[in-house]
Amino acid sequence: MDDDGPSGPQVRLASARGRWILFTTVLGSSMALLDSTVVNVALPRIGRDLGADLAVLQWTVNAYLLTLAGLILVGGALGDRYGRRRIFVLGVTWFALGSLLCGIAPDAGVLIASRALQGIGGALLTPGSLALIQGSLHPADRARAVGLWSGFGGVGAAVGPFVGGWLVDGPGWRWVFLLNVPLAALCVPVALRHVPESKDPQAHGRFDVGGAVLGAAALALVTYALIEAWSGSALVVAAAVGGVALAVAFVLLERRRADPMVPPGIFASRQFTAVNLVTLCVYAAFGGFFFLSVLQLQVVAGYSALAAGAALLPTTALMLLLSARSGALGERIGPRIPLTVGPLLCAAGMLLMLRVGPGASYVRDVLPALLVLGAGMVTLVAPLTATVLASVDPGRAGLASGINNAAARAAGLLAVAALPLLAGMGPDAYRSADGFDAAFGRAMPWCAGVLVLGALVAWATVRSPAPGSARPQCRTQCAVTAPPLEASRAPERPEPPAAGSPATGSPA
Structure with missing residues (x-):
């Protein structure tokens, strides 16, 4: 039976409507997760x-990461103010439109512009999917629903590269994008029919539009300068200088605003600052690695798109199976050791990928590297999220998670832009197997070095959180592009669960 609480509808997860809410949020978030x-x-x-x-x-x-990283915090705030279902539906629709334009793009320029549109949709729907659970379901059922949401999302992340490879080798790469259109056509009417609207009654103040614009513009200019640095033109130099100037302006603006998108005061927590530095190192390495490794497998090792996608399954499968246990271990021994050992294992896995060359054997050359990399990801990702949440007041957990998620995506964005430049990859590098293999051999030590730097930062700065600090509700953590978003939560103790209702999140 459903109840109406003071903050809006309180739907029970066991009801038909509760199951529809879970289905809708999983389907919507999976669109963005699969695309990544x-x-x-x-x-x-x-x-x-x-x-x-x-x-x-x-x-x-x-182009996708740029708009997603720049607007994801704004997307969550829009849902709290104007209605979470409304913004979620808008995000799904926008994402589907961007996907359709990607699928029919006649040239590279249209494809890139359409990817930027996709990122805007992703910034609206990604935080909205979890907020719908928090705003619609009964408090006694939310933890279990979030556990199921993160578990099903983990399955989607695990099968994503396999599905992508099958589509590329089958109907063609355009269907990687067009697949989102029927998913959205199913998601939107279900959301409108079965998901109640909810808002945050305490949402107030103006949106930090200026901060969002400055942050996104700074990232765009720096990214352009890194990607086009080969030309050595005056425009590249101007973009680099302009990007740095806008980044400084962003910091100054956030310090002066009454309601900033990124409150500077949150970085007064040394633990929060330290873990975000680790996040930047870790996800920069992941972004560069996953961008180049699928090219290495196809261009150099001769794998099909399906084989290359399937080759990556061990990393996400290990996270799907073991991330909850890793989080529990981090709670027992503290985050310092996992956040030090995890990056070092990932660095070793990336260096093992140097064995992957022409005619590489999957079992002998590729699989060992991905198993070591997966073990490192399992070791570090769940404790990283837990430490981010534990480093701030419980009422700011959603904000802290959003900042950490955006930082990870920005790190991946800059790594994809900078790593080919650092490795000496020219514009035509991926068209030559020998040339790309040599550049890949120079790129992996860069990724490993950034991970070692992250491990050193963790060992020197991360300490165990205070007892009773906030803990992740998303127990399954499979995203390779960013840590999972965590919902905002009130600092006061939640209502006790109803009889027969589970009190903790699913360990999935």
Whole structure:
């Protein structure tokens, strides 16, 4: 039976409406999650069909990350103010429109612009999917619903590269994007029919539009400068200087605003600042690795798109199976050791990928590297999220998670832009197996070095959180592009669960 509470509808998860809410949020968030993992597999085919150079492949990834990272905090605030279902539906629709334009793009320019549109939709729907659970379901059922949401999302992340490879080798790379259209056509009417509207009655003040614009513009200019640095033109130098100037202006604006998008005061917590530095190192390495590794497998090792996508399954499968146990271990021994050992294991896995060359054996050369990398990801990702949440007051857990998620995406964005430059990859690098293999050999030590730096930062700065600090509700953590978002929560103790209702999140 459903109840109406003072903050809006309080639907029980066991009811038909509760199951529809869970289905809708999982389906919507899976669209964005799948897109973040399947597109990399399609890059070589996109480049070949559109006659594009390496810079176009970088922008195909980064145009999406740019708008997503720049607007994801705004997306959550819009839902709290104007209605979570309304913004979620808008995000799904926007994402589907961007996907359709990507699927029919006649040239690289249209594809890149459409990817940026996709990112705007992702910034609206990604925080909205979890907020719908928190705003619609009965307090006694929310933890279990979040556990199921994160578990099903983990399954989607695990199968994403496999699905992407199958589509690329089958109907073609355009279906990597077009697949989102029927998913959205199913998601939107279900949301409108079965999901109640909810808002945050305490949401107030103006949106930090200026901060969002400055942050996104700074990232865009720096990304452009890194990708186009090969040209050595005056425009590249101007973009780099302009990007740095806008980044400084963003910091100054956030310090002066009454309701900033990124409150500077949150960084007064040394633990929060330290873990975000670790996040930047870790997800920069992940972003560069997953961008280049699928190219290495296809261009150099001769794998099909399906084989390359399937090759990556061990990393996400290990996270799907073991992330909850890793989080529990982090709670027992503290985050310092996991956040030090995890990056070092990931660094070792990336260095093992140097064995992957022409005619590489999957069992002998690829699988060991991905198993070591997966073990490192399992070790570090869940404790990283837990430490972020534990470093701030419980009432700011949602904000802290959003900042950490945006930082991870920005790190991946900059890594995809900078790593080919650091590795000496020219515009036509991916068209030559020998040339790309040599550049890949120079790139992996860069990724490993950034991970070692993250491990050193963790060992020197991270300490055990205070007893009773906030803990993640998302127990399954499979996203390779960013840590999972966590919902905002009130600092006061939640209502006791009803008889027969589970009191903790699913360990999935």
